[in-house]
Structure formats: structure tokens, C-alpha cells
Amino acid sequence: MPDIDLAAAxxxxxxxxxxxxxxxxxxxxxxxxxxxxxxxxSAGVIGYFVVLRGLSFAAHGLSHIGFAGATGAVLLGASALxxxxxxxxSAGAVMGALGQRLRGRDxxxxxxxxxxxxxxxxxxxxxxxxxNLAIGILFGQIFGITxxxxxxxxxxxxxxxxxxxxxxxxxxxxxxxxEVAEAKGVPVRGLSIAFMVILAVAxxxxxxxxxxxxxxxxxxxxxxxxxxxxxxxxxxxxxxxxLAVLFTWAGLTVAYYIPYxxxxxxxxxxxxxxxxxxxxxxxxxxxxxxxxxxxxxxxxRHSP
Amino acid sequence: MTPPPPAGPVIVxxxxxAAYGSRLIWQNASFSVDAGEFIAVLGPNGSGxxxxxxxxxxLIPPAAGSxxxxxxxxxxxNAEVGYxxxxxxxxxxxxxxxxxxxxxxxxGNRWGIAVGDTAxxxxxxDQAIASVEALTYADRPIGRLSGxxxxxxxxxxxxxxxxxxxxxxxxxxxxxLRNQIIIAELVxxxxxxxxxxxxxxxxxINPLLPIVDRVLYVAHGGVAIGKPADxxxxxxxxxxxxxxxxxxxxxxxxxxxVGLEAESAxxxx
Numbered sequence: 086m087p088d089i090d091l092a093a094a095x096x097x098x099x100x101x102x103x104x105x106x107x108x109x110x111x112x113x114x115x116x117x118x119x120x121x122x123x124x125x126x127s128a129g130v131i132g133y134f135v136v137l138r139g140l141s142f143a144a145h146g147l148s149h150i151g152f153a154g155a156t157g158a159v160l161l162g163a164s165a166l167x168x169x170x171x172x173x174x175s176a177g178a179v180m181g182a183l184g185q186r187l188r189g190r191d192x193x194x195x196x197x198x199x200x201x202x203x204x205x206x207x208x209x210x211x212x213x214x215x216x217n218l219a220i221g222i223l224f225g226q227i228f229g230i231t232x233x234x235x236x237x238x239x240x241x242x243x244x245x246x247x248x249x250x251x252x253x254x255x256x257x258x259x260x261x262x263x264e265v266a267e268a269k270g271v272p273v274r275g276l277s278i279a280f281m282v283i284l285a286v287a288x289x290x291x292x293x294x295x296x297x298x299x300x301x302x303x304x305x306x307x308x309x310x311x312x313x314x315x316x317x318x319x320x321x322x323x324x325x326x327x328l329a330v331l332f333t334w335a336g337l338t339v340a341y342y343i344p345y346x347x348x349x350x351x352x353x354x355x356x357x358x359x360x361x362x363x364x365x366x367x368x369x370x371x372x373x374x375x376x377x378x379x380x381x382x383x384x385x386r387h388s389p
Numbered sequence: 390m391t392p393p394p395p396a397g398p399v400i401v402x403x404x405x406x407a408a409y410g411s412r413l414i415w416q417n418a419s420f421s422v423d424a425g426e427f428i429a430v431l432g433p434n435g436s437g438x439x440x441x442x443x444x445x446x447x448l449i450p451p452a453a454g455s456x457x458x459x460x461x462x463x464x465x466x467n468a469e470v471g472y473x474x475x476x477x478x479x480x481x482x483x484x485x486x487x488x489x490x491x492x493x494x495x496x497g498n499r500w501g502i503a504v505g506d507t508a509x510x511x512x513x514x515d516q517a518i519a520s521v522e523a524l525t526y527a528d529r530p531i532g533r534l535s536g537x538x539x540x541x542x543x544x545x546x547x548x549x550x551x552x553x554x555x556x557x558x559x560x561x562x563x564x565x566l567r568n569q570i571i572i573a574e575l576v577x578x579x580x581x582x583x584x585x586x587x588x589x590x591x592x593x594i595n596p597l598l599p600i601v602d603r604v605l606y607v608a609h610g611g612v613a614i615g616k617p618a619d620x621x622x623x624x625x626x627x628x629x630x631x632x633x634x635x636x637x638x639x640x641x642x643x644x645x646x647v648g649l650e651a652e653s654a655x656x657x658x
Contacts, residue, residue: 258497264474268446269498270466312484
């Protein structure tokens, strides 16, 4: 962590106002909260569609491709963010063009993912001062964010959220019922490409907070939890964004007091929340049905 | 409420041919469908029944000849044509209500999020769901409903767009006989009430015999259209299939096509 006045131990107690004052005492924390919140909102919003479209693994692969892009760009003297954007957006466009055929391509995605990490490894080896660069891209460096970074993140965040809202209805239609959507004039293929490009921007944006390896937690976990608790798409989207923000805030807060990496806390909170959500939603479903596994029986009864 | 359909034919095919890529599927099809007619589209698997619907929807261009739908060349996004494609299984964990599916039939092709006319849309969704008698389960996740319940809601989705024509691809598949008859009668009632022209792909004509006006038979590269009693005959089908086929009648007037077991056996499974 950057230099902290070690003489004063950070306050933590029941005085919420003082807690907040303590948390926002340093600019690095303010920037972390600002960037973290923006990233979480766009990750939560786009994550809802990632999970609904069954693209979790593809999204994960996309972030790894970003690693090769970021390290390659730095090696060439360009900014890591530019490299991330170029690589993830191109890969996203290709994935989007594949559309439905992307499903079940886990071998291809896995191989491209591994190769991207290998490429990134080579680029960091060739670049002097490699270790910090690689760790930063792989796991994020949210406590090293400048106010300029925050501004860039804000613009990217607003653009991704506005774009998702702009295509919300046709994207939902194409996701749930591709054939009818196509007949109704929805540009299914174009939307598939556009969605993956928006995802690429969201992933690139999120890398500085949680890094390429941990981005999965912020994009997939909140959405997967939301989809267990609501069957209304608009509420699912909102809940997913709210959960992503809460995970990020909680992770940042804990990391301020306990000197372990933020990425560890955010992913741990996301993971345990997902497990809890599974248990709780199962219990709710069983209560509602009156007896265990009622809907399963119902399904068996209805199946031909 | 629903505008009256235009007088005269709503589908006119003249020497129409359909191809999938470079493979010709059927050709020399000339027929017309009048407004308000209920047409059953029959024929073996892969004969190009769904392709016919895709032509009418404007999703693929004719390989030859011409096709007019509601007085115009078919085009994608035609609000006057409602479509229910053949169903794959819907994921039982899909976190979306049947009602949301129906709603997409009204504004799913509009950009942005819903603002403004939401109240009137909700009313239209309710009307559509009520018309297929699905109100009791429309708020449950659609993947957890039975095949017949899903079929009703998808029908409601097509109706919510207030079309003049309904294209239904195998709506009776994977339903038991009782439900086949119920859904077929429901479609017929809705078509009559809303003065809809219906093209319904099916494998078995019998549940449809009391309600269809004509059948359109697609087989072996050609198309034949006419009253069931004129088309589903030993001579016609043997000619169409280019192999000996026999049509038997029982004393209830049901028709049974014999001699095609190899081609149609698995549909009854």
C-alpha cells in the first residue's frame, strides 16, 4: 500500500460516520471507491446478459486475451489499457460473429485462453521490470489508481451501461428467443457482435480493479445470484449491479483494515455469497412448493 | 379492434422455388391462400415445410419465382405476421417468466428500455395471456411449465403483436393426443375470433381435420394444395412421394397414410 501515516492506527468501530471518514481519508482510497463502484455497476449490468446468454466462459477467455494485449502494448511502448481494448474488442467481435455457435466451444476458448496467457508471459519476460506489470494486470492494482484513471473509467463505465440499456429489449429478445427475434427484424448477429464488444470494454475497464484473472467474480457472480432470486429481467439486471457494487465496497473496506489483497476479498465475498444464495434460494423454492423437490416431480410428470 | 384482413389472397406463390444454400428443396409451387383460411402444412421431415415459413417471413429469398405476402414482397420484421418456431427445450432454470416472453411479442424489437406506454402494453400482455387461458401460470418461470403450457404462452407472444397471419411450426409436436386436439382447437378459435390466416405445420392431419380449410402438402421437391379429401388420397400422395402410398379411412373419417412408416415413424414416439 502507498505510504500511510503509521502513527495513527485506522479507526474501526460503531461510529459509522467516523468509519467512513477513516475509509475516505486518503485519496488512494477515494479513487479506489470511485473506480470500483463504476466498474462494479457496468460489470453487474453486462454480467446479467453474460449469464443469461451462457457466455460466462467466453467472458473469462476474453479477459485472458486482454492479458496478452496489455503486456504486448506495454512492450511496444503503448498503454496497457489501449492494448487491452484492442485485443479484447477484436476477440469479442470474432466471438460475437460466431453467435450461438460459440456455445459448446469450450475447448477452443480454453486453448485460446492458455495461449494468451503464454503470450503474455513472453511479453512480460521481454519487458524489463516485468513482475510488477504482470501482477498488476493479472490481479488488478486498485490502490494505485490516479484521478485520470478514474476519469477514463467513468467514461468507459457510462458508455457500456448506456449501450446495454440502448439495446436492452432487442438483446433480451435475441437472447431468449433468437428465431422469433430474427423474424421480428431484430439484427440478431449484429447484436451478438455489439454485445461482445461492449463486454470487451467492460472487461478492460474492470482489469485495473480486479485484474484479468479475477474479473470473473465481478461479472458472473452477482448476475448468477440475481438470477436465482428474480424471474423479472429488469429486476435481475438491477439486483446484479447492486450486488456487484456491494461486493466491491465490502472488499475494499476489509482490505483497508486487513493488509491482504483486495482481489482476494472481493472474490471471496462473491464466492461465499453465491454459495449462500444457492442454499437460500433452494430453501425458498422448497418452502414455496410445500415439499422438497416438488418442481422436479412436476417436471417429470409433464415430460412426455 | 383487429383490422379486417385485406380481401382476396394474402399469400400468392407463383412458380416459387426454395433452396437451402445451393441445394434446391422444392420448386414449381404455385398456390394462393385466402384471408382467414386455416392451412395445415404437411409432409415428411426435411421436405421444406419450415423453409416455406421462412420464405413467408422474408428470412430467406425465393430461389426462383415470386411470392407475395399481404400484397407485398415478404420482409423481415413484418408486424402483420406472427411466428411460433419449432421448439427446442427451454432451460428449466431460465430465470424469466412466461409473461416476459409474451411481452417481447409487443416491443421486443424496439431499441432501448421500455418507457411511456408500459401500462397499455401490460394490458395487451394480459389480454393475450387470457386469450390462450394461461393466466394461472404466466408468472412462473417458463422453463418449468409443461410443453402445452409453453406452447400457449408462445402463441400468446405471437398474438400480442396483433398479427393478421399466424405461422406455427409444429405447435402440436411433443404433446399428447388430448393436448394436440385442445391446442389445435384453441388456435382455430383464436383465428376465427381475430380473423387470422393460419399456416400450421403438423405431422398428423387427424387432430386438425375438423378445423382445417385446406392442406398444403410438401414432399419430394413439390407442393400440392387442396381440401384434405382431395390431397390426402392414395393417387395424389403416391405421385407426390414418388412411391406407393396408401390412404386409409376409418369410420370416424380419420385418415391414415400407410407406406411411409420409415419416414414418419419417429414422430409418433
